[in-house]
Amino acid sequence: MGLKLQNVDKLLGREIHLKDINLEFESGSRNVLLGHTLAGKTSLLRIMAGIDRPTHGKILIAGQDVTGVSVRKRSVAMVYQQFINYPSLNVYKNIASPLKIAGVKKSEIDRRVHETAEILHIEDLLDRMPAELSGGQQQRISIARALIKNADLLLMDEPLVNLDYKLREELRIELQEIFERREAIVVYTTTEPAEALMLGGNIVVIDEGRILQTGPTSDVYHNPTTTKAAEVFSDPPINYLAGSVQGAKAHLGKGIQFPLIDHMQGLPPGQYTFGVRSNHLFINRTSTEDTELRGKVALAEINGSETFIHVQYDNSRLVVQKDGVHPHRIGSEISIFVSPCCFFVYDADRKLVASPSRASIANWLK
């Protein structure tokens, strides 16, 4: 049962919500839709589900045109950001509801409710009412209700975004195990690059209603074909430095230059944008080839196990990611080191012309 979207547009008056969407999802595949808030992720899921009709274009399921077919007649389950449950039904009845509507036998419902509740570790809560439960438990019920249908299409719209980060950590791991055992097409939306990478599978990077890039998640992460795709797929933000190539050297303004090594060999002369992710900037020199940039600390953000050091450098802001928790005073001077082997190179049209080789990065990090 494959799902295909052909030339899909969604317009609301003059506003473009989605434009030129062409996608194909295979049965049993895991897919991530990655994009900032308001990129069009939810609009796209609603069209896939059949809740909304596209303005133009077709939706095909197993080769059949289902564009106008109502969501009720499709085999689809969806989990939302908000914890949506029936407030007047206990947990058991909430989970059982899709099967009850479908007229499934009572003994069969009972078996499947217990089976699903066990997967989500909510067996002990079956008699409780949703309002008595924590946010994490409520979202587990919504997920259970989606899973119990065994639908062909399982849509998850930022299901963890409203949970606190410790619950998010736990559920994220559990969800991966759950998806692995399913034959459904899973489509999962997120704004977070790390979440996308953890889920793996295939990715659709979307921005302002248009698809920027598709492919295996890890390939796209390591080869974002436009500066915009790299921005969407980097957190903390990717760092860009304007520069030029003359002869066998790249120049980054302020008299900084480095040789065109590895993947950058043979770049024709011209103006380029050099991109480097924050985890490839260091505050200690790692090799003699490193380029040094001097700046001032704008903020040290502490993200649990890492410190993101925001640095004011030559009218732009760079972010350096460092393992562990480290204090840095705002305004203090700091040196940043970068190895040329880590640069993504984008041309004047902001299209990727060279991406770093993972092997040389690994080699350099050793």
Added chain:
Amino acid sequence: MARIELKELAHSYFTHPKDESDYALKRIHNEWEDGGAYALLGPSGCGKTTLLNVISGLLTPSKGSVFYDGTDVTGLPPEKRNIAQVFQFPVLYDTMSVFNNLAFPLRNRGISESEVKKRVLEVAEILDLTPFLQKRAAGLAADAKQKISLGRGLVRSDVAAILFDEPLTVIDPHLKWHLRRKLKEVHDQLKLTLIYVTHDQVEALTFADQVMVMYEGELVQIGTPQELFENPTHKFVGYFIGSPGMNFLACTLDGNTARVDGAGIVLDDEMAALGQKAQGKLELGIRPMHLEVHGKPVDGGVPVKVKAAEDQGSFKIITLSLAGHTLRARLPEGHTVPQNEAWLRFPTRWTKLFADGRLVST
């Protein structure tokens, strides 16, 4: 600005609390220095809002007292305590201009118009609000509105402390760093007592010089962000700070070696000696980034099974199994994930021993 002392505080929402579990605040005895940047960090339901309400005066504690600069204020209502508060959602007069919003708390106190103007302009400058002063508050973005809420606290020269309750909830993720920076700058410039309440470790650790971690109605550890990360003295702190949290393994002690179901892990001598004297259930704790993962047998390496690996881009999190216990290790980029089997080394510096959930100590 004021030094705040909390003396033997406890609070229960029950009229006749029976046992400890009926208390939302169990025992809080603590001093907050004048001009400090503090964060109160804990999960939902840990009692942090109750404590905040006790400090601001919205709630009178069942037991104990609150002192501001040595004066007992336990019975005083919020308006007599000179506390300013910034909430999750901006609280403003939408129809008033930014200037009038900022001036409101001062005019309310009958301060002269020339003084009002001076203070408002000063605070607007600090918060980058000067260009918006004549605009109506209603049309502004969420981050500007939150800055106005903060500004209404800052304009008052008599304010004892400013309390923040998850103030960045409504701010777009990519603008948060900017406001975090602004809050730190305000603190550096004005040396106010700031108390920031949140369940989000990023907010707490980025903002505060001293973070108080709260769990089940108690302050379980107070320290700098680095101390909490590197040297958690309570199991909950190890779990709650860091992502993923600290690994814990039940163990027994054999000299300076911790035994985990047959596997031996050598501890720091001093840590082991403290463990020998400690009472209660012993557990070894180590952070995922401090575990050394090897693909081949190494000296002192403990054999483990590799269960799963997740690529997070800049590092990998691998799930390991040691005699049935699950461990998580963080592998830097560029390191290959061992297949099936691996050997773990526990650097003594980072391997901690906990007894009944608390770091062993003298």
